Amino acid sequence: MEVLCIGTELLLGNIVNGNARWLAERLAALGLPHHRQEVVGDNRERLIGALRAAAGRCRVLITTGGLGPTPDDLTTEAVAAAFGAPLQEHSEVWADIQTKLSGRGRPIAASCRRQALLPRGATLLPNSTGTAPGLIWSPDPQALAFPLQPGFTVITFPGVPSEMRAMWSATAEPWLRAAGLAEGVFASRMLHFWGVGEASLAEQVSDLLALANPTVAPYAGAGEVKLRLTARAADAQAASALLDPLEAELRARTGRCCFGLDEDSLASVVLAVLRRRGDSLAVAESCTGGGLGAALAAVPGASDVFLGGVIAYANAVKRDLLGVPAELLERHGAVSDPVARAMAEGVRQRTGSTWALAITGVAGPGGGTAAKPVGLVHIALAGPPGCVSEPVQFGASRGRGWIQTLAIGEALNRLRLAL
């Protein structure tokens, strides 16, 4: 099993190779050992060389990138050339491309038609979200003058991460299982934590990090920390039987820091609890500029609970749209507990929401002072029990985006803990 990522942008360092990491995680989850990753640029000869060399080493080669409509998208053509088959147009693919592109109301470039070509004998790997399909193909070794691993199969994916991921789950993973390559199952669960550092969490569970099956591995995100639990077993039920007690033990040790499982986000967890209670939520945001609302609106079905709110970036908006008294702004400054409380209470009253969150802080890089340094954020929560505000200091070192992201997570987490 090998992964070959194709794209000059990777060799120029324009982007980090997130696709290689994502595929590596998925292969590990399937219990498929994967021994090598390679990156080559958009260069036909080097690509052909890499494809042939991989075919001599591995049973399955997964490629990403180079499936688009432009002249530097060379993967399909190089695969056909490497393994000696002519390209054939698939009319149903061209029809699908035309349907998708006309639905977006754009003229269809003639070059898009290239994406309907596949080497003779290859099977289409459909792309439901984009226009560039992939392929699954076991070239005929009889026709070739160089050695292939028995059963060698190449599977191609586009480089656009969302498209690659959707295709992997819909088609490639079932194919690997049907081909008998992914025997048994690897089952994973991801536990999400807020309010604890990666090192502290790892210490709390250090004995469990040494387990062989199931395994536990920590990951750090932006403010969030995660633990991945993975079990290998004959079937899904047996894997669950390994994971259930481990998850229970981890939850018991970590208490309320653990906020969710798998696809949960702080926003989705908070919205789900509010929905069960029949409560609603509004926001008032200064330094996050709408990011808290956007995090809530990212969750499908948020409109049951999330009413909206006010982006009170300028002080005049805090005063006019939220009713924050000018006197409070003058006396305490916009970044203060009294103003945060007035923002939360103001938006709660004006929207009639059950709960309201307010954020006001110094996101930087400018605007910091000795008393109110960059990274200082005041977060207020207003609700039936009253209104509380507390400051939090995130530090300036990681920059504006980091401070905004942490403030949004911290606000959601305070509401979660209050519910």
Next chain:
Amino acid sequence: MEVLCIGTELLLGNIVNGNARWLAERLAALGLPHHRQEVVGDNRERLIGALRAAAGRCRVLITTGGLGPTPDDLTTEAVAAAFGAPLQEHSEVWADIQTKLSGRGRPIAASCRRQALLPRGATLLPNSTGTAPGLIWSPDPQALAFPLQPGFTVITFPGVPSEMRAMWSATAEPWLRAAGLAEGVFASRMLHFWGVGEASLAEQVSDLLALANPTVAPYAGAGEVKLRLTARAADAQAASALLDPLEAELRARTGRCCFGLDEDSLASVVLAVLRRRGDSLAVAESCTGGGLGAALAAVPGASDVFLGGVIAYANAVKRDLLGVPAELLERHGAVSDPVARAMAEGVRQRTGSTWALAITGVAGPGGGTAAKPVGLVHIALAGPPGCVSEPVQFGASRGRGWIQTLAIGEALNRLRLAL
């Protein structure tokens, strides 16, 4: 020139390969073409195989990882074995390791002594911030039974990013320049486009995509398309002289679709124009839930121009905080031009902003109807010339996040074109 990253954690997808990206950027900036990246795990035989294969292909191989004290750190030993030289202890390295570790107040594990071993004939690459030194070595081809590229040199770095970066700048880069490998410079510019597809843009500039120096390459993002211009020249000034006319030609051909250069975003460009004019901006967001405000607030210094606005997710908020007449909401529905216009005018009036953008649409996955399908978004712009609203259909296939992202970009782009 090739890069070989060593570490099973990369093959398991535990971490993203940030070292490969960082090295790729540095090599590009030095004008060193780099044709391949590889990743192998902590496996002695596969590592030796990868080292020997690379030695047959490239003049310089840069490795990262596997220099630490633990049993799975195999790089130095594998390099010695691959190219047939015994390991020798360097007493000054062992003394340095002891000094560093005792300075940190830690007991010194016996295994740390392995880090003082280098293949006979190799030159030390000092590690000023950590304990694992690297090496620079041109193995003797006479002693080997397989072919090496003339002058083949391997340079090893630890996998810890901060150590690798410090060593690169302090030692490897000067060595590459002294060896005459890093002649001249590569300079890059990125042009950003909105409102044109990748394929159409590539067709408009197809003759330029075939250039050898400078080069042009297209990239697709979320709604945005980019062209990277890269020139190789003796110095930065000569590179600019190659890039200037190319950039001018690209801008002339693509007209107003081209919105920015390098680190520009639609939000930063719009904010800069508004700042120059002394204008201000407010937003009223329904289906994007604050994402437009967050995109503006992501730009440092946005507060000069961006006042804030209203997240009018619920209809009651559209009515109460923006003054959208209930009758309009009933007659046309929330996703309509009249409501978008009333939102934009409402927020403009309430905040006193020069300009206001409003977004209301069906982000899905639920809530679509035949008349108002998922992906339909109405965007209104209010300003001194009046208020206009137009719908746009993004399609449902790529999901909620995509529709929200495109709606935000489209809104900013309409304001950009109006200015």
